[in-house]
Amino acid sequence: MSLPCLIWADLRINRAASSPVGALEEQFQVRRVVERAAIPLNIDQATPLLSCFEYDYPDVPSLQALRSTKQAYPSLPILMLTLQHSEALAVWAFRTRVWDFLVQPVTAEQLSQRIAALLPVLPTRGQECREIAMPVPFIPRESRIGAPGLSMQAAQLAANYVEHHYSETLRLRDVAGSCQMDVCTFSRTFKRAFGLTFREYLCRFRLERSRELLANPRATVSEVACAVGMSNVSHFTRTFHQRMGITPTEYRRDATPQNTHKSLQ
Known part of the structure; x- marks a missing residue:
C-alpha cells in the first residue's frame, strides 16, 4: 500500500540547517519543494494529504506563498514551523487558517504527535469531495483555572x-x-x-x-x-x-x- 503524500515547502534562508522533515518519511511520501512558485504545481501533481511550510525567519514573499496556497487549496491542512517567535506572526498564521503553528526547535517526536492528532479527521483516500479538516482544538490550560482576583x-x-x-x-x-x-x-x-x-x-x-x-x-x-x-x-x-x-x-x-x-x- 502506497503512502500518502506530504508537501514540505522548505522556505528557510539556511536550508543546510537540520530539519525535522526526515521523521515523517516512514509515514508519508515527502515531496520537498524549495521554490515558492513550484508549490502549486506540486500540489496539483501529488494531491497531498497535508502540507508543511518550514521557515527560519519568514519574509513577506514567503508568507504570501503560504497564504496564496491556503486560498487556492482551502481544504488542504497546513502546518507552519518557524524559528521566529512572535505573537503577531502566530496570530497571522491562525487567521490565515493554518492548522498548527510550531516554534522551532521541534523534535521529531513532537512533530509526529501534532500530525497524528490531525490524521483521524482527514478524509480517507478515494473520497470525491474533501471537507475542510480541522481537529477539535484543545482548551488552553490557563482557561481551565478559575477567574483571578x-x-x-x-x-x-x-x-x-x-x-x-x-x-x-x-x-x-x-x-x-x-x-x-x-x-x-x-x-x-x-x-x-x-x-x-x-x-x-x-x-x-x-x-x-x-x-x-x-x-x-x-x-x-x-x-x-x-x-x-x-x-x-x-x-x-x-x-x-x-x-x-x-x-x-x-x-x-x-x-x-x-x-x-x-x-x-
Whole structure:
C-alpha cells in the first residue's frame, strides 16, 4: 500500500540547517519543494494529504506563498514551523487558517504527535469531495483555572497591553487608563501582582523580544532597537549591556544555546 503524500515547502534562508522533515518519511511520501512558485504545481501533481511550510525567519514573499496556497487549496491542512517567535506572526498564521503553528526547535517526536492528532479527521483516500479538516482544538490550560482576583485581572490587562504595544511609546497614564485606574492605584496593583514596577516589567519584556530578534541575521541592532520600542540605539545598547553583561552585537556574535537561555539581571 502506497503512502500518502506530504508537501514540505522548505522556505528557510539556511536550508543546510537540520530539519525535522526526515521523521515523517516512514509515514508519508515527502515531496520537498524549495521554490515558492513550484508549490502549486506540486500540489496539483501529488494531491497531498497535508502540507508543511518550514521557515527560519519568514519574509513577506514567503508568507504570501503560504497564504496564496491556503486560498487556492482551502481544504488542504497546513502546518507552519518557524524559528521566529512572535505573537503577531502566530496570530497571522491562525487567521490565515493554518492548522498548527510550531516554534522551532521541534523534535521529531513532537512533530509526529501534532500530525497524528490531525490524521483521524482527514478524509480517507478515494473520497470525491474533501471537507475542510480541522481537529477539535484543545482548551488552553490557563482557561481551565478559575477567574483571578480583580487586582490580577487589571495587571493581566496591562500585560496584554504591553504585548500589543511594546514597540510604541508607552506612557504610564495610558496603560493605567486602559485598566480604568489612576496612575498611583495602577502602579501599586501592578507591583503587587508581578513583584515588579511597570517600568521594570516593560524593560524586561522589550529586552526579551530584542534577544529573539537579534537571532535574525538580517536585522541590524538599530532595527531591533526600534522594533522593541527603544528608538535610541545608544540607550538600547547601554540597557542591554547592563542587564545581559554583553552588548547586543556581542550577544549576536557569541550566540549559543547557553546564551539564548541566559536570564535577564
